[in-house]
Amino acid sequence: MIKTPVIVLNVKAYSESMGEGGFKLAKACEEVADETGVNICICPQQTDLSWIAKEVKIPCFAQHVDAADPGSQTGWVTLETVKTSGAIGSLVNHSEHRLKIADIDAIVTKARKLDFATIICTNNAAVSAAVAALKPYSIAVEPPALIGTGISVSKAEPEVVEGTVKLVKDIHKDAVILCGAGISTGEDVKAAIELGTEGVLLASGVVKAKDPKAALLDLTSGI
Amino acid sequence: MIKTPVIVLNVKAYSESMGEGGFKLAKACEEVADETGVNICICPQQTDLSWIAKEVKIPCFAQHVDAADPGSQTGWVTLETVKTSGAIGSLVNHSEHRLKIADIDAIVTKARKLDFATIICTNNAAVSAAVAALKPYSIAVEPPALIGTGISVSKAEPEVVEGTVKLVKDIHKDAVILCGAGISTGEDVKAAIELGTEGVLLASGVVKAKDPKAALLDLTSGI
Amino acid sequence: MIKTPVIVLNVKAYSESMGEGGFKLAKACEEVADETGVNICICPQQTDLSWIAKEVKIPCFAQHVDAADPGSQTGWVTLETVKTSGAIGSLVNHSEHRLKIADIDAIVTKARKLDFATIICTNNAAVSAAVAALKPYSIAVEPPALIGTGISVSKAEPEVVEGTVKLVKDIHKDAVILCGAGISTGEDVKAAIELGTEGVLLASGVVKAKDPKAALLDLTSGI
Amino acid sequence: MIKTPVIVLNVKAYSESMGEGGFKLAKACEEVADETGVNICICPQQTDLSWIAKEVKIPCFAQHVDAADPGSQTGWVTLETVKTSGAIGSLVNHSEHRLKIADIDAIVTKARKLDFATIICTNNAAVSAAVAALKPYSIAVEPPALIGTGISVSKAEPEVVEGTVKLVKDIHKDAVILCGAGISTGEDVKAAIELGTEGVLLASGVVKAKDPKAALLDLTSGI
Numbered sequence: 001m002i003k004t005p006v007i008v009l010n011v012k013a014y015s016e017s018m019g020e021g022g023f024k025l026a027k028a029c030e031e032v033a034d035e036t037g038v039n040i041c042i043c044p045q046q047t048d049l050s051w052i053a054k055e056v057k058i059p060c061f062a063q064h065v066d067a068a069d070p071g072s073q074t075g076w077v078t079l080e081t082v083k084t085s086g087a088i089g090s091l092v093n094h095s096e097h098r099l100k101i102a103d104i105d106a107i108v109t110k111a112r113k114l115d116f117a118t119i120i121c122t123n124n125a126a127v128s129a130a131v132a133a134l135k136p137y138s139i140a141v142e143p144p145a146l147i148g149t150g151i152s153v154s155k156a157e158p159e160v161v162e163g164t165v166k167l168v169k170d171i172h173k174d175a176v177i178l179c180g181a182g183i184s185t186g187e188d189v190k191a192a193i194e195l196g197t198e199g200v201l202l203a204s205g206v207v208k209a210k211d212p213k214a215a216l217l218d219l220t221s222g223i
Numbered sequence: 224m225i226k227t228p229v230i231v232l233n234v235k236a237y238s239e240s241m242g243e244g245g246f247k248l249a250k251a252c253e254e255v256a257d258e259t260g261v262n263i264c265i266c267p268q269q270t271d272l273s274w275i276a277k278e279v280k281i282p283c284f285a286q287h288v289d290a291a292d293p294g295s296q297t298g299w300v301t302l303e304t305v306k307t308s309g310a311i312g313s314l315v316n317h318s319e320h321r322l323k324i325a326d327i328d329a330i331v332t333k334a335r336k337l338d339f340a341t342i343i344c345t346n347n348a349a350v351s352a353a354v355a356a357l358k359p360y361s362i363a364v365e366p367p368a369l370i371g372t373g374i375s376v377s378k379a380e381p382e383v384v385e386g387t388v389k390l391v392k393d394i395h396k397d398a399v400i401l402c403g404a405g406i407s408t409g410e411d412v413k414a415a416i417e418l419g420t421e422g423v424l425l426a427s428g429v430v431k432a433k434d435p436k437a438a439l440l441d442l443t444s445g446i
Numbered sequence: 447m448i449k450t451p452v453i454v455l456n457v458k459a460y461s462e463s464m465g466e467g468g469f470k471l472a473k474a475c476e477e478v479a480d481e482t483g484v485n486i487c488i489c490p491q492q493t494d495l496s497w498i499a500k501e502v503k504i505p506c507f508a509q510h511v512d513a514a515d516p517g518s519q520t521g522w523v524t525l526e527t528v529k530t531s532g533a534i535g536s537l538v539n540h541s542e543h544r545l546k547i548a549d550i551d552a553i554v555t556k557a558r559k560l561d562f563a564t565i566i567c568t569n570n571a572a573v574s575a576a577v578a579a580l581k582p583y584s585i586a587v588e589p590p591a592l593i594g595t596g597i598s599v600s601k602a603e604p605e606v607v608e609g610t611v612k613l614v615k616d617i618h619k620d621a622v623i624l625c626g627a628g629i630s631t632g633e634d635v636k637a638a639i640e641l642g643t644e645g646v647l648l649a650s651g652v653v654k655a656k657d658p659k660a661a662l663l664d665l666t667s668g669i
Numbered sequence: 670m671i672k673t674p675v676i677v678l679n680v681k682a683y684s685e686s687m688g689e690g691g692f693k694l695a696k697a698c699e700e701v702a703d704e705t706g707v708n709i710c711i712c713p714q715q716t717d718l719s720w721i722a723k724e725v726k727i728p729c730f731a732q733h734v735d736a737a738d739p740g741s742q743t744g745w746v747t748l749e750t751v752k753t754s755g756a757i758g759s760l761v762n763h764s765e766h767r768l769k770i771a772d773i774d775a776i777v778t779k780a781r782k783l784d785f786a787t788i789i790c791t792n793n794a795a796v797s798a799a800v801a802a803l804k805p806y807s808i809a810v811e812p813p814a815l816i817g818t819g820i821s822v823s824k825a826e827p828e829v830v831e832g833t834v835k836l837v838k839d840i841h842k843d844a845v846i847l848c849g850a851g852i853s854t855g856e857d858v859k860a861a862i863e864l865g866t867e868g869v870l871l872a873s874g875v876v877k878a879k880d881p882k883a884a885l886l887d888l889t890s891g892i
Contacts, residue, residue, distance in 0.1 A: 010297060012294070012296060013296035014294060015294075047269055047285065047304055048308065049271075050242070050270050050273070050274040051273040051277065052273075063298040064297065064299075072236075072371055073236035074233060074286045074317040074318070075269060075285070075319070075320040076319070077269050077270055078241075080241060081242075081270055081271075084241040085242065091297065091298070093547065096297040096299070097299065098546040098547070101546070103544075104547060105569075109572075122547075126551055126581075130547060130577065131547070133575035133578070147295070204295070323769055323770070324768070324770040324773060326767075327770060328795055345771075347774070353774070353801075354799065356795065356798035356799040356802055357799050458740070458741055459740060459742035459745055459746070460739055460740060461749065464739065464747075491746075491750050492715055492745075492746050493716065493718040493756075494718075494750075495716040496719070496720040497719040497720040498719075510743065510744025517681070518682075518765055519682035520764070520766050521731070521732035523682070523716055526687060527688075531716050531717065542742055542743040594741055650741070
């Protein structure tokens with residue numbers, strides 16, 4: 001559903017990515033994707049999802065989806081609504097938004113039926129292997145201690161990425177494997193791909209950059 | 224911040240209120256507000272909030288807001304983002320999305336500083352009194368057992384509404400008091416206002432109606 | 447750590463298993479284990495764990511353990527405390543007490559170091575396979591819809607049990623595989639073992655029985 | 670139900686308070702209560718509750734109780750079970766174990782019927798006032814930032830304690846008001862009582878002390 005290699009930008013709930021800020025970040029991703037031919041996806045803030053998905057041509061993802069079916073679910077975000085919004089998928093189980101395993105299974109199972117792309121975030125190789133058994137579209141391994149540090153997982157903890165690639169490919173060979181945590185430069189992206197992943201998931205490296213478009217261009221240089 | 228008496232429509236996560244369905248419901252509210260002069264607010268699905276807030280002139284509310292500050296909060300919804308989206312407030316602690324009391328306090332305190340309208344949902348008169356001590360903008364009492372039944376709280380359990388009005392006014396006289404659960408007709412609205420509330424909070428009575436606009440028109444007849 | 451085949455009795459938080467009731471159930475398990483030579487383990491109510499573990503010779507398990515290390519964790523139950531109480535292990539992720547996958551991984555990893563037996567409960571074969579990748583001591587598959595019904599998983603949904611056995615053995619061949627939900631007779635136990643499990647996990651079939659000891663004796667007849 | 674002034678010792682989940690360590694702490698409390706005539710209550714680790722409640726004559730409290738009724742509630746702790754264990758009450762909503770407001774209300778309401786003492790922990794004066802509206806047996810205000818610091822709330826933030834006393838007495842004059850966070854000496858206790866409380870709630874000041882009995886004796890000197 002997404003072309004790889006891919007750069008997935010999670011704008012989190014930063015003040016820089018609210019409203020117009022989030023819109024400009026999405027437009028910057030679109031421009032860089034256009035200019036470089038590199039696939040870039042964006043995860044807008046949850047309340048901006050429908051709006052931004054209507055405004056950009058690049059693929060949009062929700063930052064989170066709940067294990068809830070349409071109905072009396074005030075304030076919860078169903079997979080069906082996310083799909084209707086124009087997004088093609090969702091991050092699931094991000095380090096800042098962990099889920100119960102039975103709920104991850106329910107979401108992945110429903111996503112398969114609805115042709116919806118789930119990117120399941122994990123904290124290490126063992127949990128990546130566990131998630132692989134549920135056969136999700138994609139798995140993104142992110143050691144929590146490196147998130148937001150600028151110290152890239154692909155350079156500082158390559159064994160976590162390699163371990164994930166090895167274990168996941170054994171259990172679910174079609175999984176799109178990404179890595180994240182501390183990714184901020186083209187070199188980090190290059191290292192990630194050399195370790196066997198098909199892309200990266202990142203946030204602060206672009207959102208907090210003085211010049212987000214320049215940061216994105218640098219990232220694409222690693223592909 | 225909202226003119227009273229008021230009708231607040233929570234579209235929940237129903238399949239009828241996703242995407243275009245939610246947009247049409249918002250437009251129906253806007254039309255009925257225009258035609259009747261009655262104040263109507265809408266709570267779109269979370270991922271549709273920015274989009275719909277840009278498209279309608281009536282006040283929009285989030286269905287839920289998390290006790291999180293802007294930052295590394297993947298998938299959580301901050302008050303700051305909701306405000307930036309164009310919404311004027313949020314439901315908080317809905318029966319289907321309960322919060323910890325310390326978190327309700329944190330949200331209400333921040334909302335006061337940011338001139339943001341919180342409607343704190345409660346399940347009975349005692350909890351309404353407790354919430355009143357936090358001095359929120361509005362309190363909406365909704366006995367959970369009646370939600371979605373079509374049996375209106377204002378007619379079936381008037382003592383819950385009266386008890387809430389009495390206790391809340393003693394502690395926080397400026398609170399806008401609403402009631403909800405089972406509200407679906409103008410008579411239910413009339414009964415709610417006669418019990419001392421300044422409006423109603425409802426969902427399925429309009430969202431699931433064959434003709435939502437007609438249902439809204441009927442509701443406004445109670446004011 | 448536990449001899450198999452095994453019957454694991456979870457007394458839940460039933461009124462029948464509080465205080466003296468729980469003590470008598472533990473003693474009944476001990477007597478039946480003595481008389482029949484069948485291995486029986488008990489999971490007392492959480493607040494009774496240290497007390498009952500001191501009073502019976504059969505292995506005791508906690509009903510739940512939190513992913514918390516010793517420290518400032520008011521009201522949470524650490525694996526270290528459970529082990530110190532005299533219990534040899536804990537149920538983890540019961541249908542009525544689900545956990546986040548990163549927390550299950552943390553508990554299983556710590557349990558391996560401390561020679562502590564985790565029985566990870568799962569709801570279907572796919573989640574059993576996922577959990578197997580974490581290499582826990584034991585996995586107990588229990589379809590939630592059958593729990594407490596008296597309709598036994600081993601007879602009503604043998605494919606869930608067989609699927610679990612097949613998938614788990616491929617990923618973690620040393621796992622002790624149990625099944626549960628609706629188990630109440632020796633025939634149910636026999637069917638479970640014929641499907642490739644090494645025992646059963648049950649609750650109401652004994653706790654709610656008019657004569658719990660007779661119910662236990664009947665269960666052992668299936669082994 | 671408890672005689673005041675009172676010192677309530679929460680042993681949390683510290684390694685020092687597991688098993689025999691917890692037993693010795695309970696015995697030290699009993700000895701100091703005997704020797705000084707000061708009322709001391711203890712909150713053992715959850716899994717030690719029945720055991721320790723049988724071994725000491727001083728009042729025992731659970732560290733936490735869930736808003737669950739007896740039944741299929743694996744691993745949850747009901748008020749009924751805590752009462753059956755011999756404890757006379759429970760901490761509720763501790764800073765490390767926050768609850769939803771509707772659940773606090775459910776627990777307080779049930780506790781009143783069962784003559785069970787709830788000590789509801791709060792983080793500031795406003796939340797104390799909110800909780801007071803639910804009419805619990807006792808309220809213990811503890812600013813989270815001071816917990817475990819040794820900087821006592823009664824000396825460092827007296828206005829929080831005074832504000833709590835004033836607001837709570839207005840709403841629920843019979844409440845037993847305690848304060849906690851950083852309490853470790855008799856002077857801290859004295860200051861707390863001079864601010865209008867009827868006692869203190871503390872943990873590390875005794876549990877982590879080189880000589881817990883000496884620490885307890887020092888605390889009683891403040892009464």
